[in-house]
Amino acid sequence: MSAEIExxxxxxxxxxxxxxxxxLKRNGIAFRVFSPIPSEHLLHAIGRGLSPVRAFVLxxxxxxxxxxxxxxxxxSWEWNLVVGGKPVVSWPPxxxxxxxxxxxxxxxxxAASFFLFAHLPQLDPIPGYSERFGADRFGIAVxxxxxxxxxxxxxxxxxxAEEIAHEDPRARTLEAH
Amino acid sequence: MSAHSQTxxxxxxxxxxxxxxxxxxxxxxxxxxxILTLVGVAGFIAGVMTETEPHAWQAFxxxxxxxxxxxxxxxxxxxxxxxxxxxxxxxxxxxxAESFYFFIPVAFVLFWILFFGRAELWPWVTKPVAKNPTWxxxxxxxAREGFALLAMTALDLWFVRISRRVDVRxxxxxxxxxxxxxxxxxxxxxxxxITYAAVMSLVAFDLIMSLAPQWKSTLFxxxxxxxxxxxxxxxMALTAVVLRxxxxxxxxxxxxxxxHDLGKLTFAFSVFWAYTLFAQYIVIWYGDxxxxxxxxxxxxxxxxxxxxxxxxxxxxxxxxxxxLLVWVVxxxxxxxxxxxxxxxxxxTVAFLGLVGMWLERYVLVVPSITPHYxxxxxxxLAVTLGFLxxxxxxxxxxxxxxxxxxxxxxxxxxxxx
Numbered sequence: 001m002s003a004e005i006e007x008x009x010x011x012x013x014x015x016x017x018x019x020x021x022x023x024l025k026r027n028g029i030a031f032r033v034f035s036p037i038p039s040e041h042l043l044h045a046i047g048r049g050l051s052p053v054r055a056f057v058l059x060x061x062x063x064x065x066x067x068x069x070x071x072x073x074x075x076s077w078e079w080n081l082v083v084g085g086k087p088v089v090s091w092p093p094x095x096x097x098x099x100x101x102x103x104x105x106x107x108x109x110x111a112a113s114f115f116l117f118a119h120l121p122q123l124d125p126i127p128g129y130s131e132r133f134g135a136d137r138f139g140i141a142v143x144x145x146x147x148x149x150x151x152x153x154x155x156x157x158x159x160x161a162e163e164i165a166h167e168d169p170r171a172r173t174l175e176a177h
Numbered sequence: 178m179s180a181h182s183q184t185x186x187x188x189x190x191x192x193x194x195x196x197x198x199x200x201x202x203x204x205x206x207x208x209x210x211x212i213l214t215l216v217g218v219a220g221f222i223a224g225v226m227t228e229t230e231p232h233a234w235q236a237f238x239x240x241x242x243x244x245x246x247x248x249x250x251x252x253x254x255x256x257x258x259x260x261x262x263x264x265x266x267x268x269x270x271x272x273x274a275e276s277f278y279f280f281i282p283v284a285f286v287l288f289w290i291l292f293f294g295r296a297e298l299w300p301w302v303t304k305p306v307a308k309n310p311t312w313x314x315x316x317x318x319x320a321r322e323g324f325a326l327l328a329m330t331a332l333d334l335w336f337v338r339i340s341r342r343v344d345v346r347x348x349x350x351x352x353x354x355x356x357x358x359x360x361x362x363x364x365x366x367x368x369x370x371i372t373y374a375a376v377m378s379l380v381a382f383d384l385i386m387s388l389a390p391q392w393k394s395t396l397f398x399x400x401x402x403x404x405x406x407x408x409x410x411x412x413m414a415l416t417a418v419v420l421r422x423x424x425x426x427x428x429x430x431x432x433x434x435x436x437h438d439l440g441k442l443t444f445a446f447s448v449f450w451a452y453t454l455f456a457q458y459i460v461i462w463y464g465d466x467x468x469x470x471x472x473x474x475x476x477x478x479x480x481x482x483x484x485x486x487x488x489x490x491x492x493x494x495x496x497x498x499x500x501l502l503v504w505v506v507x508x509x510x511x512x513x514x515x516x517x518x519x520x521x522x523x524x525t526v527a528f529l530g531l532v533g534m535w536l537e538r539y540v541l542v543v544p545s546i547t548p549h550y551x552x553x554x555x556x557x558l559a560v561t562l563g564f565l566x567x568x569x570x571x572x573x574x575x576x577x578x579x580x581x582x583x584x585x586x587x588x589x590x591x592x593x594x
Contacts, residue, residue, distance in 0.1 A: 084465060092462045095455070 217563005
């Protein structure tokens with residue numbers, strides 16, 4: 001990227017942050033948003049749809065049920081023993097195994113796909129991040145040319161930015177935080 | 178935040194949520210309820226007089242359990258809203274849950290009618306069970322049931338009274354803070370919930386399980402009250418759907434979020450009902466002891482036993498319809514967000530759920546008395562309609578407050594947030 005500097009706007013209110021996001025989107029400017037809370041308004045403003053994690057939970061759950069059937073029915077056929085006068089393949093207790101494996105696989109694939117899609121663990125700091133964005137402030141980082149910075153700054157100020165920091169992305173190190 | 182203030186919040190405006198004073202029940206509805214009640218009374222008396230089979234008494238017990246469950250479930254749902262500090266529907270959700278409360282004292286009176294049918298219903302009245310004559314005998318049975326239902330009724334009435342106080346309504350209305358509910362309601366709500374569990378278990382053990390005194394299932398009480406809780410929820414959902422179209426534009430029940438919440442409750446507690454059912458079923462199936470399995474065999478519920486062991490009985494269809502209506506249909510249909518928010522779908526599921534719960538009570542009660550055939554005929558129908566009529570009349574006072582709360586501008590404004 002040919003970006004020269006990183007503009008980081010800080011917002012005290014969710015609403016202001018949403019306004020800034022709208023304004024940046026209208027002007028076709030790329031940005032990153034930091035939020036201390038999971039905010040539906042922000043997600044909506046960014047235009048991000050439903051999480052792909054949902055699909056993986058469903059797939060995991062179905063896989064769990066199928067595994068449950070395979071394990072219970074498979075071993076029953078393999079041994080072919082009559083236990084307690086019941087048929088070799090007796091469904092009622094199998095339902096429990098199927099149910100538990102559905103939960104287990106669904107839960108594990110939810111956790112795994114969450115890490116995957118959230119790009120976690122994130123060992124290097126994301127450009128523009130500040131600890132305040134994990135506490136009580138919303139933040140928007142925009143990578144841009146020096147020449148465009150005044151316009152973007154005006155957009156964010158208009159939306160209600162508390163302060164706007166100019167950062168040099170090349171100077172960024174872990175110690176900077 | 179510490180919300181433990183001894184002084185109640187001073188009411189800002191006592192008249193902020195209108196009561197039901199200005200409202201009148203439609204005369205046609207009252208007339209229909211009265212006619213249904215008369216049909217029921219006539220059918221019941223005719224049944225008791227003419228039939229040699231105890232149809233009328235069975236129908237009476239089934240309907241007593243069903244309608245009492247709805248009313249009692251509703252009140253305990255209101256209590257559980259306080260326990261979870263639920264303010265998603267404001268006072269409207271509380272009034273909706275308490276809509277049918279007045280049937281509870283009426284049910285306490287109706288309960289004593291069963292005294293005259295005891296010999297027709299419970300086998301141990303005429304043939305004492307050798308194992309536990311001290312528990313299953315007429316005086317002790319009616320004494321403990323009477324006491325339990327009286328305690329429950331008194332607590333319910335007291336609870337509903339507090340729940341309608343101005344400071345409590347004020348709390349339910351304000352959803353911009355994290356205040357705990359007022360002290361009085363916070364003390365009585367857990368007491369009500371615990372009493373509910375105890376009394377409903379006793380009712381299940383005595384009124385239903387002792388119809389087949391050889392059979393026992395420890396979880397049966399919990400199964401019964403989980404079902405009662407769910408029937409309260411579906412009754413709320415159905416009421417909300419019906420009122421939605423009748424209260425004019427912008428009433429509380431036209432909100433998607435309210436429909437969504439009722440749909441979620443319907444879905445969740447249907448699963449819980451199925452869970453308590455399966456938890457009993459699996460133990461009986463696994464143990465395969467005749468003293469336990471006969472209860473399922475009679476109802477055609479035991480399948481997948483030893484090869485060729487499935488026994489077909491006339492009860493099979495009603496029995497298997499119950500989990501279909503109470504669990505399969507809500508689970509499959511209400512899985513998504515859209516169906517939960519679509520009143521026609523939620524209303525249909527709720528209505529089918531109520532039919533399923535009625536059938537559940539029927540299948541729990543009647544096969545213990547007439548195992549070899551399904552005795553449903555016009556007497557059951559008449560008695561059911563009669564109970565429906567009484568229930569409808571009893572719902573009028575509670576429903577007025579529900580309607581008033583659902584249309585109050587303050588409630589609608591709070592629900593907007």
